[in-house]
Amino acid sequence: MKYKLLALDVDGTLVGPDNRVPAETVEALAEAEQAGLRVCIATGRSLRETQPVWRQLCLRSPFEPMILVGGAMVSECDSGRTLYHRPIATQLAWEFGDAMADMGFCAMAIVDAWRHGVDYYLSTDGDLASAQRAWLNKMDVKLVRVRRLSQAADMPAPLRVSTVVPAAGSAESLAAELRRRFEGRLNVNAILAPNYGVMIVEAHAVGADKFSALTYVAQALRVGPGSIVAVGDDTNDLAMFRGAGLAVAMPSAPPQVRAAAHRVAEGGLAAFIRDLIAENGQH
Numbered sequence: 001m002k003y004k005l006l007a008l009d010v011d012g013t014l015v016g017p018d019n020r021v022p023a024e025t026v027e028a029l030a031e032a033e034q035a036g037l038r039v040c041i042a043t044g045r046s047l048r049e050t051q052p053v054w055r056q057l058c059l060r061s062p063f064e065p066m067i068l069v070g071g072a073m074v075s076e077c078d079s080g081r082t083l084y085h086r087p088i089a090t091q092l093a094w095e096f097g098d099a100m101a102d103m104g105f106c107a108m109a110i111v112d113a114w115r116h117g118v119d120y121y122l123s124t125d126g127d128l129a130s131a132q133r134a135w136l137n138k139m140d141v142k143l144v145r146v147r148r149l150s151q152a153a154d155m156p157a158p159l160r161v162s163t164v165v166p167a168a169g170s171a172e173s174l175a176a177e178l179r180r181r182f183e184g185r186l187n188v189n190a191i192l193a194p195n196y197g198v199m200i201v202e203a204h205a206v207g208a209d210k211f212s213a214l215t216y217v218a219q220a221l222r223v224g225p226g227s228i229v230a231v232g233d234d235t236n237d238l239a240m241f242r243g244a245g246l247a248v249a250m251p252s253a254p255p256q257v258r259a260a261a262h263r264v265a266e267g268g269l270a271a272f273i274r275d276l277i278a279e280n281g282q283h
Helices: 023-034 047-057 090-102 130-138 168-182 210-221 235-242 255-260 269-281
Strands: 005-008 038-041 065-068 073-076 082-085 108-110 120-123 143-146 160-165 186-193 198-205 228-232 246-249
Touching (some): 023 047, 038 065, 038 210, 047 065, 073 210, 090 120, 168 198, 186 235, 210 228, 210 235, 228 235, 228 269, 235 246, 246 255
Parallel strands (some): 228 246
Antiparallel strands (some): 073 082, 108 120, 108 160, 160 198, 186 198
């Protein structure tokens, strides 16, 4: 069998704005599992935001690892047990969050919910975008609200600090300024949240990305890089593409993501998975 591990992004790949996995995708993944493929979610979401998606897949193993928070953490899908994490030093996260607040943006810090029982520390000193507020209301997450992150003396080292920006232009300029200030200390990116029509400016620890986390998962499962298939739709999936034998972009992906992929799933995810199963059967 040529391909053994299928790593799937969530938003814009597995689910749309309704947060539901299409029935045909669930069926195709069941066929993939039956054919011997291991399935791994690789998302920017937190544990508690991702588990409902995993459970929709109805896969047989409750122990498969999930890549979470853009690669800053790997957790066991059912129990939520943390297997791997690369957090930001707390003082550096405070500094970054305060820099966001100084520019008028509401900073959100994701922490390891399995270890600490909390999902987010949310700064109230800054504008909370309506899409950000709607997301937090929709998801079953636990929040600690503080005026500024630097005032959260008990905040554990977070996995990511981010904010939501309505317009692409302002997101890119914010990200550029924060990259300048934190060069060499944090990885700062601006990504599109396709299901919500907003941009997210986010910071991770240096070296925390989907490539590093996927490498960890592949080694744990004893799968070589050439046997990995990675499917995604945004720029935060580009790192994961580097670690895959086959990189696949969704049809909605921006040009730079499509250009970096070996293939584009023009017929949709379910059709691609079935083609992959057939291709595997020929080897």
